[in-house]
Amino acid sequence: xxxxxxxxxxxxxxxxxxxxxxxxxxxxxxxxxxxxxxxxxxxxxxxxxxxxxxxxxxxxxxxxxxxxxxxxxxxxxxxxxxxxxxxxxxxxxxxxxxxxxxxxxxxxxxxxxxxxxxxxxxxxxxxxxxxxxxxxxxxxxxxxxxxxxxxxxxxxxxxxxxxxxxxxxxxxxxxxxxxxxxxxxxxxxxxxxxxxxxxxxxxxxxxxxxxxxxxxxxxxxxxxxxxxxxxxxxxxxxxxxxxxxxxxxxxxxxxxxxxxxxxxxxxxxxxxxxxxxxxxxxxxxxxxxxxxxxxxxxxxxxxxxxxxxxxxxxxxxxxxxxxxxxxxxxxxxxxxxxxxxxxxxxxxxxxxxxxxxxxxxxxxxxxxxxxxxxxxxxxxxxxxxxxxxxxxxxxxxxxx
Ligand code: SR1
Ligand code: MG
Numbered sequence: 001x002x003x004x005x006x007x008x009x010x011x012x013x014x015x016x017x018x019x020x021x022x023x024x025x026x027x028x029x030x031x032x033x034x035x036x037x038x039x040x041x042x043x044x045x046x047x048x049x050x051x052x053x054x055x056x057x058x059x060x061x062x063x064x065x066x067x068x069x070x071x072x073x074x075x076x077x078x079x080x081x082x083x084x085x086x087x088x089x090x091x092x093x094x095x096x097x098x099x100x101x102x103x104x105x106x107x108x109x110x111x112x113x114x115x116x117x118x119x120x121x122x123x124x125x126x127x128x129x130x131x132x133x134x135x136x137x138x139x140x141x142x143x144x145x146x147x148x149x150x151x152x153x154x155x156x157x158x159x160x161x162x163x164x165x166x167x168x169x170x171x172x173x174x175x176x177x178x179x180x181x182x183x184x185x186x187x188x189x190x191x192x193x194x195x196x197x198x199x200x201x202x203x204x205x206x207x208x209x210x211x212x213x214x215x216x217x218x219x220x221x222x223x224x225x226x227x228x229x230x231x232x233x234x235x236x237x238x239x240x241x242x243x244x245x246x247x248x249x250x251x252x253x254x255x256x257x258x259x260x261x262x263x264x265x266x267x268x269x270x271x272x273x274x275x276x277x278x279x280x281x282x283x284x285x286x287x288x289x290x291x292x293x294x295x296x297x298x299x300x301x302x303x304x305x306x307x308x309x310x311x312x313x314x315x316x317x318x319x320x321x322x323x324x325x326x327x328x329x330x331x332x333x334x335x336x337x338x339x340x341x342x343x344x345x346x347x348x349x350x351x352x353x354x355x356x357x358x359x360x361x362x363x364x365x366x367x368x369x370x371x372x373x374x375x376x377x378x379x380x381x382x383x384x385x386x387x388x389x390x391x392x393x394x395x396x397x398x399x400x
Contacts, residue, residue, distance in 0.1 A: 001103055003060075003073065008032060011042040011055050018099060018108060021053060022046045036232065037064035037350055038071065038247070043111065052113065053098060058105040058247070062171075064350060072167045075247040076105035081162065082249035083109070085224065089141045093134055094243050095235075112242050115235035122231060122268045123275060123354055125285060126238075132292045134241035135234070135261055136299025143254045144307040146224035149317055160221050165250040168227065169217075172248065176344045177214035181207050189347045192365040196372050197347045209379045213336045221251035229260035230341070230352075231268070255333025261296060262334060263341035263375075264352070265289045266395055270342075270370040271354040274363030286399065290392045297334075297388040301327060328386065335391055336382030342375030373398040 006014065008030040015021065015028055022028060026048050034041035039059060045052035058076040062069040080100035087094050095110040121128065144150040146159065179186045182201055189197050200206065226233070227248030235242040268275075269289045276282035308323055317323070345352045346368050355371065358364040377394045385391070 001101075003104055005040060005059060006042070006055070006057055006104070006106075008042065011044060014101075014104075014106070015044040015053060015055060015108075018053075021098065022051060023049060034063070036245070038062055038075075043113065045111075052111040054095070054109050054111050056107045056109065073105035075165070075168055076100070076107055077102060078163060078165050078168075078249050079245065079247040080107045082224065082226070082246035083107075085146065086138075086142055086226075086243065086246065089145050090138050093138045093241055112235040112244070115237045115240060115242060117232055118234040118236040119231040119264070119268075119353060121236055122265075122289075123271075123357065125275065127288055128236055128238060128241070128292075130239060131236065131241055132295030133299050135243075136296045137303055138241075138243055139254075139258055139261070139296075139300045140303035140307060142226070143223040143257065144304055144311075146251075147222055147254070149308055149312055149314055152313065159224065160251045163224060163250050165227070165248065168248045169250055169252075172227070173214065173217065175349050176340050177210055177217060180344045180346075180348045181210055186349045187347050188349060188351060190365070190368055192361070193347070193368045193372070196369055200343065200347075200372065200376065203376070206376055206379055209336065209382060210340060213333075213340055213379070213382070216253045216333065217256060220253040223251065223254050225249060225252045225254070225257045226260075227252070227257070229257045231261075231264040232352075253333050253337075254330050255335075256337045258297070258300065258330070258334040259337025259339075260341055262293050262338040262391065263345070264354075265293055266338065266342055266374055267345055267352050267371055268354045269395060269399075270367045270374065271358060273366040273370065274358035274360050275354075286396075290395060294388055294392060297331075331388065332382050332385045335378050335385040338391065339375040339378030339380075339382065342371050343379070346371050346375070370398050 011030045012028045023046065026046050029045050029047060031043045032040060033043050040057040042055040043052060044055060058073050060070060060073055061067045062071050080097055083094055083097050087096065095112055097107060097109050099108040148156055226243065226246045227250055228245060233243060233245040235244055269286050272282045272285055276285055305323060355364060355367045358367060374395050378391065
């Protein structure tokens with residue numbers, strides 16, 4: 001079948017011919033449920049048995065902007081291959097891929113409709129006690145085992161080739177590491193905070209740090225990243241975490257994925273200006289979010305060091321002092337990328353519902369200013385960071 005965007009009827013017809021999923025001849029129902037920036041997502045279900053699957057189809061353009069922004073369909077291959085690698089490392093933390101159809105840029109995967117998107121869950125004020133352990137383990141295993149520390153270094157180079165993802169990386173390079181620092185037409189500057197945004201545009205000390213972080217994003221092929229690990233890329237329920245949507249996967253600096261998780265927890269932290277009913281519940285929920293960041297880092301660091309000590313493949317990596325130096329670099333990068341990923345969500349092209357759905361304009365403005373304050377401080381501090389507590393102090397100071 002040559003590529004074209006599927007209709008709901010075609011999605012049903014496609015699902016019907018997949019082996020071993022549905023009962024022959026039974027009624028199937030399709031709903032297009034994609035609410036992300038880039039793809040079509042069909043939920044196909046069989047009412048008579050309750051069975052269901054997801055068909056995710058890449059569009060040849062960025063849906064968030066329209067057909068004027070063409071985008072490679074190869075991202076569907078990258079996403080399905082990344083999911084399969086992640087499943088081999090953390091089978092309980094990603095959806096199972098049933099099939100990948102290159103001609104249609106279509107991935108058939110496990111339906112996770114009993115979970116909700118974590119961003120929505122946080123906006124609703126839910127708490128997820130398993131999350132820090134799950135995501136810390138996801139980060140430790142996916143980053144360690146795809147790096148030169150945990151896999152054969154020649155095979156890794158082959159894998160780097162398969163995950164060259166220039167168009168999706170270009171989106172990140174522009175939307176995260178360029179546009180927010182200049183008066184770019186790609187930005188969506190909230191009028192109420194124009195003064196603060198203009199300070200970001202004028203702050204050359206900040207720009208130097210962003211240029212260094214950008215250089216690392218461009219050149220440091222450290223591990224296979226998810227590449228877009230925000231809370232909209234996580235399906236969750238109290239007893240389960242599933243990481244989805246790795247279409248931005250490429251070989252980059254580990255701190256970029258860790259920073260994505262922290263940034264999105266901190267954007268929700270800033271947005272508590274509007275979501276919490278009163279000061280007591282605000283500080284309580286914020287403590288839950290900062291505790292989640294602390295526990296995520298602690299789990300990640302412990303698991304990563306254990307994998308290194310027990311399964312490291314590199315003799316030189318056992319050199320005394322090297323592991324401590326390495327972990328400090330990853331932490332520092334995580335500070336910088338947390339900050340960069342916060343700033344881009346305040347006045348860049350693609351923003352977040354945590355802040356933008358606030359109806360009280362004064363609360364929204366406070367949340368935006370807090371997010372900018374935390375983000376810019378983390379970027380400026382990144383190369384001095386020594387402990388996760390410093391990240392939490394920066395966040396807490398911004399709301400005192
Ligand atoms: C044009 S795509 C905009 C954003 O959506 C994705 O989720 C990435 O974060 C990207 O930067
Ligand atoms: Mg996505």
